[in-house]
Every structure is written in C-alpha cells, then in structure tokens.
Amino acid sequence: MVHLPDPRQEIVRYRHLPAQLGLPQIGQVGYLVNDVEQTCLKHGRQLGVSNWYRPRIRCFEHFHEGRPLDQRFDIAIGYSGGVQIEVFGVDGADRALLAGSSGEPHLNHVGFFIEDTKAVRARLMSDGYATLQHGRFSFVRWSKTNMAYLDTRAQLGVIVELIENRFKGWRIDMPEWYVRLGVMTGQIDRL
DSSP: OOOOHHHHHHHHHHHTHHHHHHHHHHOOEEEEEEOOOHHHHHHHHHOOOOOOOEEOEEEEEEEEEEOOOOOOOEEEEEEEEEEEEEEEESSSSSSHHHHHHHOOOOEEEEEEEEEOHHHHHHHHHHTTTTEEEEEESSSSSOOOOOOOOEEEEEHSEEEEEEEEEEEEEEOOOOHHHHHHHHHHHEEEOOO
C-alpha cells in the first residue's frame, strides 16, 4: 500500500514558509496521485479526512509563459485540522510541467489563500521564484479562483501554490462550509 505523508507533519515541516515568504498560514496541502477516488477511499483516514468533495470544474485556463496549457485535472478535497487537503491527478500534454517525472503519489505543493494572486506572485517573482503556471478556474457558480504555482522546489523543497478565491467578488478562502454549500446547491459532489 502506498503511504502518503501525513499532512500535519508536512505543515510542521514547512511551517517556516509563511514567515519566509510573507504569506499567511498554510491553508492547503496538495498530493499528486494516479487515481483520485481510490486514494480518497483508501487513504482518507491516514490523511485525517472523513468527508471528500469532488468539485466540477466549470472553466479552466492555465498558462505557462503566456502559452495556454493542455492539462486536465481530477480533484477531490477534504479538510483535516482546519487545512484543506487536495488530492489531484493531472493529464494532458503539459502534465509534466506540474507533475514532474515521478509517477508515484507524493506531496506536490503547499497552498496559501491570499488576497491578490497577481500582486503576491509579482513580489515573489522579484524575490527570484519562477512561475510554473498560473491561471484561473471556477467550480461554483459566481466564483472565480485565481491561482499560481511557483517553482520553489530547489529553494524550499516543495511547490508553493497561491490561491485567491472569490465569490461574487468577495474573498472566501474555501472553508469547508463553503464547499458544503456547493454540495447543497448541486455544484459539488460528495465522494
């Protein structure tokens, strides 16, 4: 059986990042896996997650150096200790940009919910961190999520994701109540 790193240990391992990067606390731990549903069913307890949610991605635009990317994501999210746990798979011609060459499930990134992705990304790029990819997606009507994955692996040991989620223009970081509301309105499925 594959063993995924405990998200609580990963948060402790990367607890220096918020202060080092001038970001809020870690809000998401993201695991790249081969089979999202099987991982959730088999490893939910290990990850401290009792309820998994499958967002239906309504629109998706990701770019690398101005070029649109060919990527398809399969995502499930849950919550453990107030942190969002994301289990995801990615396919498409540009899969390797985010996934690297490893086919084994692993911790892929730590995410930070922030106010302004564009401004924080620009600041971190001026500090020497390159952007792997950036873009936007939506999975709840009237929502828009701007995001950026920064290539911080060499310096920090993990990819950093910046996440700016807005609902009707208001910033909402994606707490579990927000995701459950999406389930109640039929825009998000439960696993």
